[in-house]
């Protein structure tokens with residue numbers, strides 16, 4: 472007999488399935504729960520879900536690949552969304568991006584193990600640009616010093 476519950480991700484995936492009554496029509500909610508908790512959908516999590524719901528792995532892969540919000544690989548621990556829309560560009564968003572890339576040693580929209588930078592197109596904070604968003608928290612009039620402080624603050628919350 473194959474033991475599928477050999478990693479923390481598998482155990483969580485199993486618990487998520489159980490919480491949804493092991494019902495195949497709850498697949499999207501289960502995938503969402505696993506990704507929300509683990510940050511991505513691992514192979515072992517998908518195998519566990521397939522077995523628990525008694526559906527094929529091909530069916531799950533079809534669903535996961537159809538929805539672009541599902542991630543198959545772990546992402547950065549922290550993502551800074553930097554606005555590149557017109558109002559923020561007019562007050563230095565491009566310069567801020569260059570400074571953030573240098574400061575954090577990552578490139579915009581290229582991922583990163585610890586911190587990633589992602590382009591955003593208007594965060595609804597146009598009067599206080601350049602604007603960034605981190606974990607649903609909005610920051611305005613951001614400069615290099617603020618990027619550094621904001622990143623340090625959020626990383627401390629993760630650790």
Ligand code: FES
Pocket residue numbers: 554555556557558559560592593594595596597598600602
């Ligand atoms: S243009 Fe940057 S928040 Fe609107």
